Amino acid sequence: MKTKAIIYTLIMFILFSLVQNLYAQNPVSNSTLQLEINSKLKVVSSFFPIDQFVGKVGGEAIERMLLIPKGVEPHDYEPTIKDIEHVDSADVLVYNGLGFENWIGKMNNPQKIDASKGLNASYLDERNMTFDPHVWLDPLLAKKQVENIRDGLIMIDPNHKDIYVNNSNNFLNELDNLDEKIRTDLESCKKKDFISFHNSFSYFAKQYGLNQHSISNTDPESEVTPARLTEIINIAKTLGLQVIYSEELVDPRQATVIAQEVPDGKVLVLSPIEGLSENEQKAGLGYIDKMNDNINNLMVGLQCNQ
């Protein structure tokens, strides 16, 4: 017993002096090391769906910040000087890409992850080389964005690779389930055409064999001409569509005007998931919740068996 106690004391003494020595030799690098282990990667996302994907991949390993507030329509957004400073203070900026954030060049400091890198995007205008940015509304393209975010975070923060891989695998499964649900739910529909508010559902429509007609063009806040309103009313009448879709962040009056001209017309929300209404923010809705709401409302407009 005595020998054991002596050995134990000796070991403790050696360990103690070792630790003391380490601190004495290099106290600064030791405290820095401590900070690096405890601090989380600060990741700022440009707008709501990207923040959702980043949160799913990063989980507890990151500190999340959102640049464009959830209640603000992001198409016409211009960052303020304060916003630029805010982004500067982060380690990483994750953005949708495909020209959606046309202010991205103003952000110099943090490392950037383009969520749409290498993605097979469609042109909106081939002459001007402008792309349709709304890839997040197609769950299978959203998977590519999640993979890009995962790979980007691993490159910048390899210490947390396992977390990023596990988290993204879980969310990629959720997106696969969502894709399957959409295919099953839309199987029995009588219609293939729908009238969205702005043309944000092109990728979605292509993925699920639907035809999108939109009241407004790429930007939901651009003016809709009276001629376009008349055209849309005619399309709804010709195709026998009763539901005119609006969005949570736009004035629903334009959709209402059309619905009033259509037999049994009514307005429902088909969300481009570019943000959330105040009530949705309070309820803490996420990307998958919003997609499920969209499917339910689409099933009404496409006259599917419910």
Ligand SMILES: [Zn+2]
């Ligand atoms: Zn849009």
